[in-house]
Amino acid sequence: MQLLAEPRDDILIVRAMDSRIDAAVAIQFKEQMRDLVKAAPPRVMLDLSGVTFLDSSGLGALVAVMKLLGPDRRLELSGLTPAVERVFRLTRMDTVFTIHRTVPVDLRDAV
Numbered sequence: 001m002q003l004l005a006e007p008r009d010d011i012l013i014v015r016a017m018d019s020r021i022d023a024a025v026a027i028q029f030k031e032q033m034r035d036l037v038k039a040a041p042p043r044v045m046l047d048l049s050g051v052t053f054l055d056s057s058g059l060g061a062l063v064a065v066m067k068l069l070g071p072d073r074r075l076e077l078s079g080l081t082p083a084v085e086r087v088f089r090l091t092r093m094d095t096v097f098t099i100h101r102t103v104p105v106d107l108r109d110a111v
Contacts, residue, residue, distance in 0.1 A: 001025040011043040021058030030061040049079025
């Protein structure tokens with residue numbers, strides 16, 4: 001699982017470079033995110049625009065990262081593809097995460 005991270009002022013932008021977050025990579029994804037967010041600012045934005053498949057293990061890994069950040073920091077998602085967005089809607093996790101259509105314009109040049 002390859003993740004690219006770019007710190008910007010009060011936000012860490014992380015781009016998932018693999019097309020799948022599933023049972024095969026969920027543990028590795030969670031461990032890499034844990035390392036990346038150790039000293040992260042209050043906001044972490046995960047750009048999922050390249051992810052075309054997310055299963056329950058991947059969703060569980062995202063929830064684990066959100067919990068790892070604790071109450072003082074938040075995990076925001078951006079760039080959900082239609083299939084991934086469907087998973088969030090069906091599980092109602094779209095009410096749990098802050099989801100942006102794309103990385104906000106003022107942050108886009110950072111990744």
